[in-house]
Amino acid sequence: xxxxxxxxxxxxxxxxxxxxxxxxxxxxxxxxxxxxxxxxxxxxxxxxxxxxxxxxxxxxxxxxxxxxxxxxxxxxxxxxxxxxxxxxxxxxxxxxxxxxxxxxxxxxxxxxxxxxxxxxxxxxxxxxxxxxxxxxxxxxxxxxxxxxxxxxxxxxxxxxxxxxxxxxxxxxxxxxxxxxxxxxxxxxx
Numbered sequence: 001x002x003x004x005x006x007x008x009x010x011x012x013x014x015x016x017x018x019x020x021x022x023x024x025x026x027x028x029x030x031x032x033x034x035x036x037x038x039x040x041x042x043x044x045x046x047x048x049x050x051x052x053x054x055x056x057x058x059x060x061x062x063x064x065x066x067x068x069x070x071x072x073x074x075x076x077x078x079x080x081x082x083x084x085x086x087x088x089x090x091x092x093x094x095x096x097x098x099x100x101x102x103x104x105x106x107x108x109x110x111x112x113x114x115x116x117x118x119x120x121x122x123x124x125x126x127x128x129x130x131x132x133x134x135x136x137x138x139x140x141x142x143x144x145x146x147x148x149x150x151x152x153x154x155x156x157x158x159x160x161x162x163x164x165x166x167x168x169x170x171x172x173x174x175x176x177x178x179x180x181x182x183x184x185x186x187x188x189x
Contacts, residue, residue: 010082025125
């Protein structure tokens with residue numbers, strides 16, 4: 001029954017999440033942190049960071065990790081299958097009728113609404129993650145620097161991979177914490 005619950009939870013997430021893993025984070029938090037208590041909010045933040053920085057789609061990485069934490073290898077397989085299966089089925093069906101499907105005016109209108117909703121869900125997830133982050137001056141500094149870089153790159157139309165932003169944030173974290181720890185060590189002597 002627990003395995004079925006894990007599969008069904010991620011199947012529903014996969015079925016009703018448009019816009020990928022980032023759009024899923026808000027729903028994921030509601031379900032696996034608040035309702036089911038499979039992970040803590042801090043663990044979810046860590047899982048999100050790992051899921052973003054490892055190869056593969058964020059939604060799959062998130063589900064695989066949570067499934068593994070809950071029920072080891074079988075849990076990771078069931079959670080991953082659950083989150084992937086709805087998209088696979090829907091894309092398979094759409095591919096059978098793709099041209100007619102994309103020409104349908106109602107489908108075009110639906111995608112305009114879905115795109116607006118996805119943008120909101122991604123922004124909401126980012127704000128919620130920032131709010132729940134244990135804030136210190138150096139974490140806020142790193143966040144501000146990365147946001148400024150993102151805005152500058154976007155305004156200047158510079159194609160800059162998010163992987164580099166993650167690496168920059170990691171590098172800043174190493175430098176700032178090394179300086180802080182060095183000052184604390186000198187203060188203890």
